[in-house]
Amino acid sequence: KKPAGAPESWLARPVTKVGVVGAGLMASQLALLFLRRLEVPVVISDLDEERVAKGIGYVHAELDKLLAKKRIKPDQVNRYRALLSGTTEHADYADCDFVIEAVFEELAVKKEVFASLEKHVSPECVLATNTSSLSVTQMAADLEHPERVIGFHFFNPVAVLPLLEVIRGTATDDETAATALGVAKSLKKNAVLVQDAPAFVVNRLLIRTTAVITKAVDDGTPIEVADAALRPLGLPMPPFVLLQLVGPAVALHVTETLHAAFGDRYPVSANLEALVAAKKPGVYDLTPEGKPYVSDETRAL
Numbered sequence: 001k002k003p004a005g006a007p008e009s010w011l012a013r014p015v016t017k018v019g020v021v022g023a024g025l026m027a028s029q030l031a032l033l034f035l036r037r038l039e040v041p042v043v044i045s046d047l048d049e050e051r052v053a054k055g056i057g058y059v060h061a062e063l064d065k066l067l068a069k070k071r072i073k074p075d076q077v078n079r080y081r082a083l084l085s086g087t088t089e090h091a092d093y094a095d096c097d098f099v100i101e102a103v104f105e106e107l108a109v110k111k112e113v114f115a116s117l118e119k120h121v122s123p124e125c126v127l128a129t130n131t132s133s134l135s136v137t138q139m140a141a142d143l144e145h146p147e148r149v150i151g152f153h154f155f156n157p158v159a160v161l162p163l164l165e166v167i168r169g170t171a172t173d174d175e176t177a178a179t180a181l182g183v184a185k186s187l188k189k190n191a192v193l194v195q196d197a198p199a200f201v202v203n204r205l206l207i208r209t210t211a212v213i214t215k216a217v218d219d220g221t222p223i224e225v226a227d228a229a230l231r232p233l234g235l236p237m238p239p240f241v242l243l244q245l246v247g248p249a250v251a252l253h254v255t256e257t258l259h260a261a262f263g264d265r266y267p268v269s270a271n272l273e274a275l276v277a278a279k280k281p282g283v284y285d286l287t288p289e290g291k292p293y294v295s296d297e298t299r300a301l
């Protein structure tokens with residue numbers, strides 16, 4: 001079914017090669033999804049060879065798991081492996097029709113990536129962003145072709161969660177939106193067209209919850225108590241396990257965007273700030289007071 005407000009699907013341009021910029025948590029999941037659903041060549045890049053190899057390693061390992069579960073056949077594994085290539089050069093995106101970025105969640109970084117890509121790709125190539133909260137309109141503003149930029153916001157784990165927020169910036173044209181929605185359909189995602197507002201729709205709710213709960217824990221409520229108190233809501237994961245899944249740095253960035261837009265309705269947790277400032281990889285690491293931010297009990301839930 002066509003999402004409400006969607007342009008005519010015949011405006012969509014064909015997508016025969018896909019680029020993924022970034023090879024981190026979301027980017028490598030995206031590369032796998034595009035390979036499996038579109039079955040076209042996928043190029044993945046990052047700042048250095050090591051990160052690219054890690055992203056490709058993730059895709060290979062996930063393909064092996066799918067093979068072990070008999071979800072895919074050996075010839076598919078070989079085909080998908082052959083369709084995937086890695087690079088550190090944006091020039092290798094030259095013949096892509098659709099490039100999605102999932103790099104560091106900062107406007108200046110994302111703008112730089114798009115400006116660099118624009119030097120290499122055709123004017124019709126869609127530039128999509130997997131941003132969690134940043135303005136798609138601002139991201140496109142200084143480009144030569146802002147009409148080809150669109151938000152394509154996936155949810156973690158990408159392979160499992162069916163929702164995809166598609167965000168039109170003020171300059172996004174119908175051809176770009178139709179192409180992106182065509183891609184969403186091929187990916188078998190439920191696309192919803194949402195406004196370009198801080199954190200769009202889903203994270204505006206999710207981060208409101210996360211922000212309030214992390215603040216309650218900062219104020220002294222033990223994590224187990226907070227998680228147990230929220231259990232009757234029937235959430236698929238306890239809030240702190242979800243925070244780990246999303247990643248503390250991403251959660252903090254989205255909270256900061258919302259805090260800037262809406263003030264104290266989105267409080268910023270001091271513990272979360274400290275954790276990210278200390279470059280700790282996850283909420284299981286220690287708080288400045290030396291306590292685990294998420295206990296083993298919560299982790300096991």
Ligand code: 3HC
Binds near residue numbers: 154160161251
């Ligand atoms: N990657 C790939 N597949 C995964 C996975 C992962 N990280 N986690 C789980 N799966 C798969 C499992 O392999 C399993 O597949 P199978 O049926 O083929 O064996 C399937 O998902 C179900 O897994 P389980 O039975 O182990 O687990 P659950 O039934 O508990 O479901 C869950 C797992 C779907 C992750 C569920 O806990 C859930 O929905 N959690 C909430 C996730 C959520 O809210 N995500 C949104 C985060 S917000 C976001 O990403 C936006 C960003 O901008 C911040």
